Amino acid sequence: MPRVRFRAFALALLWTCSAAAQGTGGYRWPLPGWLPPPLVPDDNPQTDARVDLGRHLFYDKRLSLDGTMACATCHEQARAFTDGRARPTGITGQQHPRNAQSLANVGYWPVLTWANPLLRHLERQALLPLFGESPVEMGMAGHEQALFARLAADPAYPERFRRAFPERDGAIDLATITRALAAFQRTLISADSPYDRYRYGGREDALSPAAKRGEALFFSERLECFHCHGGVHLTDSLVHARKPFAEYAFHNTGLYDRDGKGAYPADNTGLLEHSGRADDMGRFRTPSLRNVELTAPYMHDGSIATLEEVIAHYEAGGRARGPNTSPFLPGFRLSAEEKQDLVAFLKSLTDRDFVGDPRFADPWKTAP
Amino acid sequence: MTVSSSFRRTVLAGLVLAAGTAAPVFAPALAQADKPVTIRFAASVGDKPFACGRSFDGVGATRSRVTPSDFRFYVSDVALVDATGKAVPLKLDQDERWQHRTVALLDFEDRSGPCLTGTQETRDVVTGTVPAGDYRGLRFTLGVPFELNHADATIAPSPLNLTTLFWNWQAGYKFLRIDLATSGRPQDIKPGDMPKFGDRAASNRLGFAIHLGSTVCAADSPTKAPANCANPNRPVIEFAAFDPARDVVVADLGAVLEGVDVDTNQAESPAGCMSTPNDGDCNPLMRNFGLTFAGQGGQQKFFRVQR
Numbered sequence: 001m002p003r004v005r006f007r008a009f010a011l012a013l014l015w016t017c018s019a020a021a022q023g024t025g026g027y028r029w030p031l032p033g034w035l036p037p038p039l040v041p042d043d044n045p046q047t048d049a050r051v052d053l054g055r056h057l058f059y060d061k062r063l064s065l066d067g068t069m070a071c072a073t074c075h076e077q078a079r080a081f082t083d084g085r086a087r088p089t090g091i092t093g094q095q096h097p098r099n100a101q102s103l104a105n106v107g108y109w110p111v112l113t114w115a116n117p118l119l120r121h122l123e124r125q126a127l128l129p130l131f132g133e134s135p136v137e138m139g140m141a142g143h144e145q146a147l148f149a150r151l152a153a154d155p156a157y158p159e160r161f162r163r164a165f166p167e168r169d170g171a172i173d174l175a176t177i178t179r180a181l182a183a184f185q186r187t188l189i190s191a192d193s194p195y196d197r198y199r200y201g202g203r204e205d206a207l208s209p210a211a212k213r214g215e216a217l218f219f220s221e222r223l224e225c226f227h228c229h230g231g232v233h234l235t236d237s238l239v240h241a242r243k244p245f246a247e248y249a250f251h252n253t254g255l256y257d258r259d260g261k262g263a264y265p266a267d268n269t270g271l272l273e274h275s276g277r278a279d280d281m282g283r284f285r286t287p288s289l290r291n292v293e294l295t296a297p298y299m300h301d302g303s304i305a306t307l308e309e310v311i312a313h314y315e316a317g318g319r320a321r322g323p324n325t326s327p328f329l330p331g332f333r334l335s336a337e338e339k340q341d342l343v344a345f346l347k348s349l350t351d352r353d354f355v356g357d358p359r360f361a362d363p364w365k366t367a368p
Numbered sequence: 369m370t371v372s373s374s375f376r377r378t379v380l381a382g383l384v385l386a387a388g389t390a391a392p393v394f395a396p397a398l399a400q401a402d403k404p405v406t407i408r409f410a411a412s413v414g415d416k417p418f419a420c421g422r423s424f425d426g427v428g429a430t431r432s433r434v435t436p437s438d439f440r441f442y443v444s445d446v447a448l449v450d451a452t453g454k455a456v457p458l459k460l461d462q463d464e465r466w467q468h469r470t471v472a473l474l475d476f477e478d479r480s481g482p483c484l485t486g487t488q489e490t491r492d493v494v495t496g497t498v499p500a501g502d503y504r505g506l507r508f509t510l511g512v513p514f515e516l517n518h519a520d521a522t523i524a525p526s527p528l529n530l531t532t533l534f535w536n537w538q539a540g541y542k543f544l545r546i547d548l549a550t551s552g553r554p555q556d557i558k559p560g561d562m563p564k565f566g567d568r569a570a571s572n573r574l575g576f577a578i579h580l581g582s583t584v585c586a587a588d589s590p591t592k593a594p595a596n597c598a599n600p601n602r603p604v605i606e607f608a609a610f611d612p613a614r615d616v617v618v619a620d621l622g623a624v625l626e627g628v629d630v631d632t633n634q635a636e637s638p639a640g641c642m643s644t645p646n647d648g649d650c651n652p653l654m655r656n657f658g659l660t661f662a663g664q665g666g667q668q669k670f671f672r673v674q675r
Contacts, residue, residue, distance in 0.1 A: 117586040118539035131531040142532040266636040276584035276598040
């Protein structure tokens with residue numbers, strides 16, 4: 001009896017520690033125990049009220065000038081918050097040069113977007129789709145007052161802003177809208193795939209024999225996939241609440257060589273655009289491979305349609321190797337069965353609960 | 369700053385004098401120490417004044433017909449230059465509208481006609497105070513100072529909270545925004561329009577945009593917050609002879625577009641020139657702002673003094 005009580009106490013203590021570690025303000029992250037929570041900026045403490053407001057905004061087409069696009073237009077839950085297109089178009093029809101990235105686990109990325117090291121906070125990143133003009137996405141530049149008025153006029157919002165931002169008396173402005181959107185996006189955590197159940201949950205039967213063989217290939221020196229797609233979210237870009245040192249990396253994966261010197265298309269030069277260093281040509285941030293089955297087409301510009309073609313690209317060591325192509329693209333040969341195994345492993349990273357989770361779904365389809 | 373100490377000296381002198389003579393000399397003494405100054409600006413295309421909806425012929429290398437739809441820019445660190453060559457900063461009036469700390473917005477568009485990106489309000493002056501002195505010249509910077517440029521735009525005060533001047537992709541602001549429809553690049557997609565969804569040609573119908581701002585801001589390290597931009601793109605403008613009472617600083621779009629082809633756009637580049645280092649459309653435009661572009665220095669042609 002005393003022993004049982006001690007164990008109960010120990011468990012309670014563990015839970016308390018874990019709850020304390022999981023952030024300030026008593027916010028409880030939807031996380032398995034093995035995964036630390038995302039890092040939250042001091043000026044945007046995570047609360048249920050902010051998440052709820054952010055979710056309503058994320059799915060609200062009134063955030064675009066003509067009411068045709070919400071954040072969710074390019075970030076659909078069923079596709080792990082991507083849109084299935086190579087490169088999306090904004091409200092004016094202008095095409096974005098890059099592919100819409102998955103938002104799964106976006107709170108864990110030290111830098112956001114494909115290759116812009118200046119964009120580190122979801123709060124500021126939200127300004128780009130809303131107000132960006134090159135390209136125009138949601139087209140709200142110069143119309144922020146109209147946006148605030150639209151939201152203020154809907155009975156669904158003022159009380160939600162008051163609950164989310166009591167210290168601002170529920171002000172509806174750029175600061176509160178972007179902070180609420182960021183708070184919701186930080187809850188988009190995907191960590192319950194069959195691979196997670198196998199790898200972290202200790203469930204041997206969660207993964208098929210083919211996927212296990214594919215895992216061995218993926219983490220082999222022969223294929224070198226894991227050098228960039230390593231770690232808890234299968235990317236070398238990661239930061240979280242128990243990892244004080246943010247890591248992130250940009251790689252050239254041999255997609256273009258326009259001039260025999262490794263040139264990428266002028267509107268997609270990668271990290272070079274912001275660093276100015278010639279050897280950063282074509283370097284893009286490693287995307288997570290979680291839910292990769294659902295996030296086609298692939299690469300920064302959506303130029304590869306299927307997982308099989310991506311594997312063929314890496315098998316060749318890159319379709320257009322240049323001087324900056326990563327040394328971790330050695331090229332390799334796989335048998336037909338090995339390819340199937342590798343695809344089986346990649347598909348074991350699909351988190352069906354995440355893409356079906358009602359907490360991340362469109363709140364306007366149910367009662368507001 | 370010497371404003372408060374000179375103010376104190378003035379007050380003391382005023383009191384002493386007042387005690388001795390009982391004459392009301394306090395006010396003139398103060399005015400002498402802390403003099404209000406207004407620097408007037410104007411926008412033109414050649415010798416014709418800019419106005420929304422007006423078209424101008426013979427612009428740039430191709431003698432294009434251009435119709436500007438925006439004409440705004442930030443200036444900062446405005447100073448009068450005294451007889452010894454010393455630049456004395458204007459202490460800008462903090463009006464919570466056009467001026468914040470050391471930066472001021474000049475705005476010549478009034479949201480009429482094709483000007484859909486700006487505000488109805490316009491502004492053609494920078495106002496502030498300088499200590500009394502023998503001033504001969506004017507110096508200012510075109511652009512937003514580094515610390516303000518890279519601060520959090522979601523909580524920035526006016527005039528740094530205009531979303532059409534945000535440049536979040538560069539973690540900063542557009543220092544200058546002049547958008548044009550030209551003979552070769554008509555601007556039939558305008559912000560505010562509602563074209564059909566999926567119009568892929570739309571990006572070719574954005575006209576010719578001139579957006580000046582800092583670029584390559586991860587030059588020091590891609591792993592740190594912007595600490596240094598390889599291309600600050602903040603030209604310092606100086607006029608040796610400038611009298612605020614009589615002179616006006618004219619921002620001349622025609623002059624800054626000298627030698628620039630506004631009728632074509634380099635493939636896979638932003639519409640017009642958005643300060644991108646590899647964009648040939650910025651050549652020689654960036655140099656005409658007085659900046660170095662593609663390794664070649666330039667002489668500013670944008671501003672001139674008109675008496």
